Amino acid sequence: MSVITEVKQRLDIVELVSEYVTLQKAGRNFKGLCPFHSEKHASFFVFPEQQSWHCFGACGTGGDIFSFIMKKEGVDFGQALRLLAQRGGITLGPLEASSKVxxxxxxxxxxxxxxxxxxxxxxxxxxxxxxxxxxxxxxxxxxxxxxxxxxxxxxxxxxxxxxxxxxxxxxxxxxxxxxxxxxxxxxxxxxxxxxxxxxxxxxxxxxxxxxxxxxxxxxxxxxxxxxxxxxxxDKSSILYGVDKAKSTVRKKNLVIIVEGYMDVLTAHQHGWQNVVGSMGTSLTEKQVGGIKRLTSNITLALDADLAGEEATLRGRAILAYSNAEANVILLPPGKDPDEVISEDPALWEKLVGQAMPILDFAFQSVISKVDINKAKDKSLAVQKLLPSINEIKDPVQQ
Ligand SMILES: [Zn+2]
Missing domain, CATH: 3.90.980.10 (DNA primase, catalytic core, N-terminal domain)
Known part of the structure; x- marks a missing residue:
């Protein structure tokens, strides 16, 4: 956790602002006379849920605890950080002290x-x-x-x-x-x-x-x-298109992860604004961690070739680790999402609807490669799947 996040979690904006402004309750929020301009009627609001403030009067501006202290105390960000960290009982390392630079x-x-x-x-x-x-x-x-x-x-x-x-x-x-x-x-x-x-x-x-x-x-x-x-x-922590996808991902409570840049472009062009790209064959834990702040429903649409399958097996372990609801879209052999979406949008919609829980997919993809009746192959399948199963933290799923 960054020191900025830590400071924000430790301190409450209502408590902080109250030291400078007399606040009155206004529904879920608080209001008072703006400390930054002179006024007779309160147009300065503090929003506890968002931990933010806004002046709807002459200032027409707002922000968080940091911008409030910067404005009120006339300090720069680094100094505001030091003041607030001290208040929250957080010791700053030399690294954070030089964070402004x-x-x-x-x-x-x-x-x-x-x-x-x-x-x-x-x-x-x-x-x-x-x-x-x-x-x-x-x-x-x-x-x-x-x-x-x-x-x-x-x-x-x-x-x-x-x-x-x-x-x-x-x-x-x-x-x-x-x-x-x-x-x-x-x-x-x-x-x-x-x-x-x-x-x-x-x-x-x-x-x-x-x-x-x-x-x-x-x-x-x-x-x-x-x-x-x-x-x-840091390529391993970013999903391509996430800035354009974020509001739809939140609204639909679902993100669809594809591999390539072109897959993302085609998806957005056809109205699938909740699609982002992993920019490579394997999904990383950092990528999953980032998107999980928007939704815990993750659907993977990776190429159905071996690379995609292997990546999904690795990705599956990561998703299980992060306790997300993950499904896999099974694409027609040799097709990537870009082709399916542009050639047959109805098929794509159907495939999204039929996405399979990732654990089922992992079993199916391993089992389809072995003859389950042969004892040797059976133990091979178990060997391949065991590490994945062991990584699942949720006892119910296991
Ligand atoms: Zn104001």
Whole structure:
């Protein structure tokens, strides 16, 4: 748990604000005279459920305990954190004390990714250079609306175009290398990491661009490359499209996890806004942990080939560990969600409805490979399944 979360959990906003403002109960909430502007009628509200405050008067602003203290005491975030941590009896390590510097550094890296996203998107949408990428998307039947919503882009077939563009905006080579957009050469100098590729900005749940996925436009390999691990990018903790999917996931209380970027685009284009992408064959515990804050109903739609099956078995153990309700969509052999959704939307809807509990799927996929009548195969099946079963924490399910 981060120290910020810890402080928020320890302290109650009503209690804190009451030390500065005389609050009166107003339904579930509290109101009082705004401490930040002069007024005769109370327009300053505190919401205990959200642990937030808002002035509906002249200020028209609000926030959490941190922003309240920053404004009231006239301190910066780091100082507010120290004040509130002290109040909550939480000792700050030297790491947290320097967290403001870290936050500012990360903010800069997000800005760089944002600038790169706009640049790539402009090249794709409005330049001759983006023609091949536009044709590729047209062949895959991706609509202009989806291209815009997901801010797809094109990285030019050149070594220093993005680098020079961003240096021109005042960012340093060191920062560009840190966020993974350029690669530094051992003998000195550097060059653009992404060249002649279709660009998929990967966002965190708040919609900030943390990194990129990049696909070739022909059959060359590797087909996909990604941003490297960076202070703001950890591929194993992010689900592609989660920022666009989050409200529908909450509303439907269901998330459908697919593998690829194109699967996510096609799903959203066909009205399945609760679909996110694992960006690889295996689902990680961090990815599951993140999405579980939105819903505990998780459905996996992974390719029905061996890789998908193996990934699901590993993923299954993770899901069981996190006590989520997990189901698996069984796709027709050789088809990925992208193809099924665009070729036969009705079939996709049916498959989602028929998703199978993951434990049943695990048994079926192992048993279908062995002849259950042969004693040797039987013990093999048990050996393969036992580790999974042992990991299930819920005694009822076991
Ligand atoms: Zn006010």
């Amino acid at each position: 870290e936050d500012e550094k990360k903010e800069k890296l997000f800005q760089i990714n944002e600038a790169a996203t706009e640049y790539y998107h402009h090249l794709l949408s409005s330049t001759k250079a983006g023609g091949a990428a536009r044709s590729y998307l047209a062949r895959r039947k991706v609509t202009p609306e989806v291209i815009k919503e997901f801010r797809l882009g094109f990285s030019p077939d050149a070594w220093e175009t993005l680098k020079n563009y961003l240096l021109g905006k005042g960012y340093t080579e060191k920062e560009l290398a840190e966020v993974g957009l350029i690669i530094e050469k051992e003998e000195g100098g550097s060059y653009d990491r992404f060249r002649n590729r279709l660009m998929f900005p990967i966002c965190d749940i708040q919609g900030r661009v943390t990194g990129f996925g990049a696909r070739v436009l022909d059959d060359s390999l590797p087909k996909y490359i990604n941003s490297p691990q960076a202070p703001i990018f």
